[in-house]
Amino acid sequence: MKQKKIKMSKKIIVIGASTSKNSINKTFANYAGMQLNDVDLLIIDISDYNTLPIYSVDTENKNGAPKEVVELNGLFKSADGFIISFAEHNGSYAAGYKNVIDWVSRQDGKVFNDKPTLLLSTSPGVRGGATVLGSAVAAYPHFGANVVDYFSLSSFHDNFVEGKVSNEDLKSTLLEKIKKFQNSL
Numbered sequence: 001m002k003q004k005k006i007k008m009s010k011k012i013i014v015i016g017a018s019t020s021k022n023s024i025n026k027t028f029a030n031y032a033g034m035q036l037n038d039v040d041l042l043i044i045d046i047s048d049y050n051t052l053p054i055y056s057v058d059t060e061n062k063n064g065a066p067k068e069v070v071e072l073n074g075l076f077k078s079a080d081g082f083i084i085s086f087a088e089h090n091g092s093y094a095a096g097y098k099n100v101i102d103w104v105s106r107q108d109g110k111v112f113n114d115k116p117t118l119l120l121s122t123s124p125g126v127r128g129g130a131t132v133l134g135s136a137v138a139a140y141p142h143f144g145a146n147v148v149d150y151f152s153l154s155s156f157h158d159n160f161v162e163g164k165v166s167n168e169d170l171k172s173t174l175l176e177k178i179k180k181f182q183n184s185l
Contacts, residue, residue: 009040010080010185018087019047019096024156025129028122029085031164035178039185042075046097055102065106072100073107081185082112082145085120086136088129093136101143110144116184117145118177121152128154148184149177 014033016026026045033041052066053059076082087094093101105111119136121129130152137150151174153159158167165171 009038011040011042011078012036012081012083012185013042013044013075013079015044015046015082015084015097016087017046017084017097018094019050020087020094021047023087024122024124024160025085025087025120028120028153028156028160029083031160032083032085032118032120032174032178035175036182039080039182042079044072044075046094046100049100050096052099052103055099055106060106065103069100069103070107073104073111076104076111077113079113079115081116081118081181083118083120083181084136085122086129086132088121088123088132091131093132105143112140112143112145114144114146116148116181118148118181119145119150122154122156122160124156126154128152128156146184148181151177 012033014029016023016029018025030043049068089095101111117140119133119140121133123129133150133152137147140147153165153170159165159170165174
């Protein structure tokens with residue numbers, strides 16, 4: 001009997017780690033995801049989780065994990081990789097995003113299941129969210145992220161024009177990092 005090989009697309013979860021409706025990090029994460037070839041993108045909007053209670057062990061012990069957290073953990077387990085772009089709030093993660101990750105981490109600990117992960121950040125300023133990105137690069141391996149590479153896009157409104165990275169040097173560097181991520185899948 002002749003066997004058929006079926007090519008399955010990789011599933012990549014894309015997260016703009018912000019609850020802002022007009023988040024430049026959502027825009028940037030989605031743009032990066034769209035540069036990949038032959039993948040299925042699953043875009044997670046952190047705003048969809050705004051009704052989660054603030055994580056506390058007391059709340060978890062009393063009520064267990066919210067249903068949407070259990071479902072999100074299942075999605076994370078089914079993914080082949082992650083692209084995350086971090087909004088920087090006072091040098092750290094956006095509170096809404098951190099709360100979601102706090103809840104998901106209570107499911108299994110290794111939130112990102114040792115899957116390839118591309119970490120990004122951007123901001124209107126010249127540092128492009130470099131502080132939060134540095135924190136994520138250091139911390140995310142502890143959350144089970146196989147950090148393949150990372151990139152910070154400075155001065156978003158100057159360097160991201162008409163739906164794309166407009167600075168050719170930055171674009172070239174970003175595309176190299178995306179290619180490295182794609183090759184790791």
